[in-house]
Amino acid sequence: MSIYDFKTKIQIAKGWSGDKKYCVTTSDGKKYLLRISKIEQLERKSVEFEMMQCVEALGVPMCKPIAFGTCDEGVYSLQSWIEGKDFEEVLMMLTDTEQYAYGIEAGQILKHIHTISAPDTQEEWEVRFNRKIERKIQMYKDCPIKYDNGQSFIDYINTNRYLLKSRPQCYQHGDYHVGNMMIDYDGKLQIIDFDRDDFGDPWEEFNRIVWSAQKSPLFASGMVNGYFHEKVPMDFWRLLALYISSNTISSIPWAIPFGRSEIDTMINQAKEVLEWYDNMQNPVPTWYKGYI
Structure with missing residues (x-):
């Protein structure tokens, strides 16, 4: 063709x-x-x-x-x-039960994607991600705009870096959240936009769950539970908080070239993340609804 x-x-x-x-x-x-x-x-x-x-x-x-x-x-x-609608547009019109059920499905799909192994030549995750952390912390320190209590993110990262040791790696979609999903006209969840794909820690893939949790805590809760078959390890939450902290501190330098609207979006998101995590004192976010 x-x-x-x-x-x-x-x-x-x-x-x-x-x-x-x-x-x-x-x-x-x-x-x-x-x-x-x-x-x-x-x-x-x-x-x-x-x-x-x-x-x-x-x-x-x-x-x-x-x-x-x-x-x-x-x-x-x-x-x-894909003939259908953007999932983000449909999500808030669904019942609580439906939001949670689609979250379960999204988690199960992600688990399936993660069965693809990373190549043997892949650099050790701890080394690679620590290098990324150092770059992001420096970007944040050099940034003229700071978050209120942004140091909480850096302190949490530095305290919990040890969790990166010996993490497995697999194929990652790279941008897995409600904005990259659709609902086809049969009501089936469809995954789109693989253009940020990568290899890395499967649990790092959840770093975009912030966007999903802001839209629907029930969907985000379902996604975690679906992935782990309702047996979520505490180390997952600790690592996820580290990955979200790392993402958040780099979001403000990223936003600056796009103007005030994006800067405000990231400032508000950082504020919400700090509320979820009690200023990074509790690794289980308040949006998580447990097993339903």
Whole structure:
């Protein structure tokens, strides 16, 4: 299938990805998602496409990889089109029971994705993530804008770094939260946007649960419980608090180039995270509803 043969091509403006995204239609009316990246990303995007094929082979409900190659504009990836709605838009119209049930499903899907092992050549997680921590702490210290009580995040990280030792690694979606999910017209949860995929500690994948918990504590609780079959280890909560602390301190330097609105979003989010964790004194966040 040539990407030049499509009858219609409509650009999609949503999302933070650097890719250009289009809804394209063939002459017989079949829709696809077309993503185009810069040619410099050829190797990265080739690996991403191959890993999506591995995930699809597991039976994960997702945008299915169809074709990959280069074109005049750069690197293209053609994926199946999901007829449905953004899960974020639907979530708050669901009952409490439904929100929790979809959370369980999202956790089980994630557990499935994590059965893909990291390559043997992968650098030891403790070494790699500690390097990331150092960079993020320095970015925060150099940042002209600080959080109220932001030092709590740094203190928590430094106290709990030892938990990074000997952590296993696997394939990660890289941005797993309600904003990267859809509900198809059969009511089935679908996972989209694998463009931040990586290899790392499976538990680090939960660092984006902040976005899900802000929308629906029941969904976020279900996701954790579904992943762990309702047996959540305390070390998970301790490590998750470390990963969320690490993310939060780097969010404010990240937001500055995008302007005041994004800065305010991150300041408010940091305030909410500190409330959830009692200023990082309690590793189990207050949004967690236990087993329902």
